[in-house]
Amino acid sequence: MSATGRAAHEGILRRQSARESAARTYARALPIVPVRARGLTIEGADGRRYLDCLSGAGTLALGHNHPVVLEAIRKVLDSGAPLHVLDLATPVKDAFVTELFHTLPRGLADHARVQFCGPAGTDAVEAALKLVRTATGRTGLLAFTGAYHGMTAGALEASGDASDVRVTRLPYPQDYRCPFGVGGPRGAELAAHWTESVIDDPKSGVRHPAGMILEPVQGEGGVIPAPDEWMRRMRTITSARSIPLIADEVQTGVGRTGAFWAVEHSGITPDVMVLSKAIGGSLPLAVVVYREDLDVWEPGAHAGTFRGNQLAMAAGTATLAYVRENHLAERAATLGSRMITQLCSLAREFPCIGDVRGRGLMIGLELVDAEGDCGGRGGPDSASCTSRGLYGGSAGPSWETEGLDRNHRRGGPDDLVDCEPLNSGTTPAVVPDSLAGSPRPADPELAAAVQRECLRRGLIVEVGGRHASVVRLLPPLTISDEQAAAVLDRLADAVETAARDRSGRPAGIRRAHGPDPRRRRQGERAEHAGHHGT
Numbered sequence: 001m002s003a004t005g006r007a008a009h010e011g012i013l014r015r016q017s018a019r020e021s022a023a024r025t026y027a028r029a030l031p032i033v034p035v036r037a038r039g040l041t042i043e044g045a046d047g048r049r050y051l052d053c054l055s056g057a058g059t060l061a062l063g064h065n066h067p068v069v070l071e072a073i074r075k076v077l078d079s080g081a082p083l084h085v086l087d088l089a090t091p092v093k094d095a096f097v098t099e100l101f102h103t104l105p106r107g108l109a110d111h112a113r114v115q116f117c118g119p120a121g122t123d124a125v126e127a128a129l130k131l132v133r134t135a136t137g138r139t140g141l142l143a144f145t146g147a148y149h150g151m152t153a154g155a156l157e158a159s160g161d162a163s164d165v166r167v168t169r170l171p172y173p174q175d176y177r178c179p180f181g182v183g184g185p186r187g188a189e190l191a192a193h194w195t196e197s198v199i200d201d202p203k204s205g206v207r208h209p210a211g212m213i214l215e216p217v218q219g220e221g222g223v224i225p226a227p228d229e230w231m232r233r234m235r236t237i238t239s240a241r242s243i244p245l246i247a248d249e250v251q252t253g254v255g256r257t258g259a260f261w262a263v264e265h266s267g268i269t270p271d272v273m274v275l276s277k278a279i280g281g282s283l284p285l286a287v288v289v290y291r292e293d294l295d296v297w298e299p300g301a302h303a304g305t306f307r308g309n310q311l312a313m314a315a316g317t318a319t320l321a322y323v324r325e326n327h328l329a330e331r332a333a334t335l336g337s338r339m340i341t342q343l344c345s346l347a348r349e350f351p352c353i354g355d356v357r358g359r360g361l362m363i364g365l366e367l368v369d370a371e372g373d374c375g376g377r378g379g380p381d382s383a384s385c386t387s388r389g390l391y392g393g394s395a396g397p398s399w400e401t402e403g404l405d406r407n408h409r410r411g412g413p414d415d416l417v418d419c420e421p422l423n424s425g426t427t428p429a430v431v432p433d434s435l436a437g438s439p440r441p442a443d444p445e446l447a448a449a450v451q452r453e454c455l456r457r458g459l460i461v462e463v464g465g466r467h468a469s470v471v472r473l474l475p476p477l478t479i480s481d482e483q484a485a486a487v488l489d490r491l492a493d494a495v496e497t498a499a500r501d502r503s504g505r506p507a508g509i510r511r512a513h514g515p516d517p518r519r520r521r522q523g524e525r526a527e528h529a530g531h532h533g534t
Contacts, residue, residue, distance in 0.1 A: 029451055099317045115297075141166070173187055224357065
């Protein structure tokens with residue numbers, strides 16, 4: 001890199017630190033200064049290039065500066081159309097709503113209304129909560145542990161780390177750290193039964209709620225996909241009790257999980273969908289889509305100055321159409337399953353990877369203290385301490401690979417892979433209690449170290465989850481096979497280095513000859529392709 005570029009890089013970071021709020025987050029863990037970007041690749045002011053698997057926290061379905069997005073934006077700018085119109089009707093808005101409704105689950109699209117909100121997903125959550133309270137005349141809400149719905153007051157109330165008790169917290173099913181210690185279908189069934197009991201028990205202290213809000217895949221909660229059968233149970237429970245069901249698809253929508261909308265995996269039709277991030281084609285846009293019988297708003301009941309972002313609507317229309325016409329959701333399902341399979345193999349090498357999970361191109365690796373005490377049944381060497389959800393773990397032949405009935409698996413054919421984690425779209429028929437629960441302690445310091453090592457290798461990843469111990473991959477849906485190989489190669493190197501440095505000795509089973517040089521060359525080609533491709 002040039003001395004001039006390095007000086008510019010350091011100066012901008014120094015001024016940011018001196019002038020911006022202490023609330024900044026990504027800039028602390030990712031000290032880069034992007035100046036150019038295309039597809040998967042970002043170039044910094046210092047001349048370094050990075051493969052971006054953060055994608056604006058899932059906003060960039062088509063990656064950076066995709067040609068169809070740029071063309072749509074230029075078309076509006078060149079037309080002389082107004083850029084700010086409040087909630088007035090325009091041809092640009094009409095085209096966006098038409099394309100959006102074309103993609104919605106049919107059971108909702110045929111009888112839907114759309115509410116344009118302020119440009120952030122959290123405002124759309126606020127609107128959804130206000131809507132169901134207005135429509136039902138009730139005030140209470142049902143939400144789930146581990147949830148994240150935004151940073152404004154109402155959205156925070158419904159999120160997992162809130163202290164406000166006006167929102168009832170319910171258990172969200174997961175396998176690796178099951179709240180009931182059993183995981184699998186049994187854990188999901190217990191979570192559904194608990195939900196039903198809380199709602200129906202007159203002494204539970206929970207009044208009949210205005211609505212239930214859930215994420216089909218918890219992102220900030222640690223990349224935890226909801227089992228499809230559990231989703232169907234939540235739909236049945238809420239429908240039978242006239243409780244509007246709100247699906248927060250802010251991060252899961254527009255093909256991210258291997259279906260255009262994540263609720264489509266389970267086949268349910270929610271009453272309300274909250275949409276943002278990718279629907280704006282990289283620009284700020286947020287909407288609520290809901291059943292027309294819930295449309296009880298008075299004029300101006302939920303307004304916002306910037307709900308008529310014409311450039312975002314144009315970019316969003318182009319993005320929605322491109323994802324739909326080029327079958328990128330199906331592509332995300334296929335490539336995501338392949339990447340998860342390869343990450344399962346990596347986890348067999350490194351005991352510090354406690355779990356690999358995800359759906360489509362929404363993938364997470366939970367890092368754990370490989371030397372830590374499980375704290376539950378058995379000691380550190382017991383079977384319950386193996387990497388649950390990883391087929392063929394260090395404990396030898398595992399229950400996960402024996403007697404699996406594919407009729408019990410969730411999702412379509414692209415979800416079926418030989419070593420897929422439980423939460424990635426498949427569920428075994430039975431989960432033995434002896435192997436459920438009691439995972440090793442989360443290791444947030446190791447996760448942060450892996451993130452730093454990834455950055456040194458030119459790979460941008462996010463860290464999240466309940467204990468900030470989950471390394472998250474959110475690549476654009478346009479990522480190529482070659483680029484995916486480069487991402488996994490750099491991630492594998494980062495895990496190996498971080499684990500070795502943390503323990504002071506080799507982590508797990510070392511690769512005999514280090515990283516495969518052929519994969520390194522693949523990475524170099526992928527970086528070039530990501531910068532110059534579309």
